[in-house]
Amino acid sequence: MANEWPLWEVFIRSQHGLAHKHVGSLHAADPEMAIRNARDVYTRRNEGVSIWAVRSSDVVASSPGDKEALFEPANSKIYRHPTFFPMPEEVKHL
Amino acid sequence: MYAQMVDTGVRSVKGQAEMTTEERAFQARIDADIRIEPKDWMPEAYRRTLIRQVSQHAHSEIVGMLPEGNWVTRAPSLKRKAILMAKIQDEAGHGLYLYSAAETLGITRDQMVADLHSGKAKYSSIFNYPTLSWADIGAIGWLVDGAAIMNQIPLCRCSFGPYARAMVRICKEESFHQRQGYDIMLSLSRGTAEQKAMAQDALNRWWWPSLMMFGPPDAESVHSAQSAAWKIKILSNDELRQRFVDQTVPQADYLGITMPDPDLQWNPERNHYEFGAIDWSEFMEVLKGNGPCNRDRLATRVKAWDDGAWVRDAAMAHAAKRASRQQVA
């Protein structure tokens, strides 16, 4: 039982040019196997053209307790969102 | 329904007054349809119930590969063989997604497998029935997958994020499973007299166990109230069962085969089919381990796992060797 294959997180980039997206996890003994298993498990229906596999234990995650400190300041920076700037209707291509 | 009678470990649903501050905040999030994520605070009973439910669901996918796998080598055409292999492969994938969802709750897959093999964890009773003819492969796709999908679609909205996301993926992939089953039944019902008899025989054997898949009547479901409050069970057993009957009877009519239930009849006032009494004693016997295939199914899983131990160990040993060589270099 101590010998369980480590867990990996799988990220896949689809054909549409979007960024890699987390699709799930799997077990693999080594990096090559992680990529091959990801291909066999998560791209059975042509879902992607590029795969990342990351050891789950190597993922650094924010903790839910920090949510306010990490994300609420962004709520007050609405100028980062393009809709903050109303444009005159006559002006195109902005 | 792949997870039946999941024990919530609680005797009654707590009222607001009995809850701690944390529990109240947790329930408020669920009531507001905010998903619970693995690192969020959750009541221990919620975590344990989910582990039981999701792992049972995963075990059902994996054990469920066996009755269908029984016919892979005997599929009657190359196309049917390929479709069946792809379908069973999907089930392996679904088991894997679900084990992964359960792993986010702090249990390893190895532990879940050990619990299945020791008999501590359950899987759906339906897979303890035998596949005796090719028509059974059609009946499983049509009835068993049909019943499972009915249960799984609402679970896409369940409160636990990883489980809900796994369900979304599974439902997307599973849309072809029920159709391939019905397609087999269609071919048989349009075939020779022997093939039609095969289809009828399969329906006779799979109909009642399919209805039992939804679990005992609501009145006897001890744990449903808590699971509903936690939104890890969305619709009740009887509700789902009725939907399933209403949906399936016309499909059987189209095939020209007869439901093995003399009491089955349309009730225009209720706008539902009425159906006969389910033999729950059979269900309880199967749960206790006395179904036709309980022993075979579990023994097959245990053997596959034990036979694979040296392979899994070798892969780890090789990975360790390579890692140490890289460090030296």
Next chain:
Amino acid sequence: MGAGIDTAVDTATDAEMDNERRLFDYLLRLGDSPLVLAQRLGEWVGKGPIIEEDLALTNVGLDLIGQARLWLSFAGEVEARYAGKRRDEDQLAFLRDSGEFRNLLLVEQPNGNYGDTTARQFLFDAWHLLVLRALADSADPRVAEIAVKGAKEVAYHVERSGDWIIRLGDGTDESHAKMQAAIDGLWMYTGEMFRADATELALVDAGVAADVRALEAPWRQTVEALLAEATIAVPASGFMQGGRGRGGKQGVHTEHLGHLLAEMQFLPRAYPGARW
């Protein structure tokens, strides 16, 4: 118009008819090996050493069934060009007896343990890829087309099975012993992969078939390099099964094939004429 076609058939030379017969036979050789191997892989469904492997091995099986269907469908078309009958992929797969099967002896060998299955897969994959790549230049455009499609899939198969040979060969003492035994046990079935009989040679001359005699050296190179990395000894080239023109490609099989077919063909045999 119909008369024109009849005339063409009537005037087809014996030599042309012989070529079609040979091509039919050759297409069975190309299709039966993936078919039989896929059938063997189907026996693993639900019983692999870990779920991830179950999925991966099934992918290989699905690729091989797909390839078998393309070869056998084409074989049926070719047969119709010279014989008065037209068989589809299923009639060819399910209604021929073992003596009419043209697969390699290697692929009909039983699954054994996971090491045996992996060794069988790798020895075949390495050969299969070379054959399909050679066939990409076939003078017959259909052959070339099917081969190109298959080669893409098989390039992945050989990487996967090769990785596993290394893991098991250079894993634990137990896995090393099992992998060595697996390679040793299957080695004698690899000889016929590189022997060409008159049927194949005539098609090689016509530019249609791959010359397997030329593939032995690159195959050995691939296999020996990989076995070295896996710390597995290359078996001393001893006696090879399937010699003297009496191997799988000529329809002379091991006892295993009959049992495999009995299981695979049961339904179409038990219910003649039924459609599924």
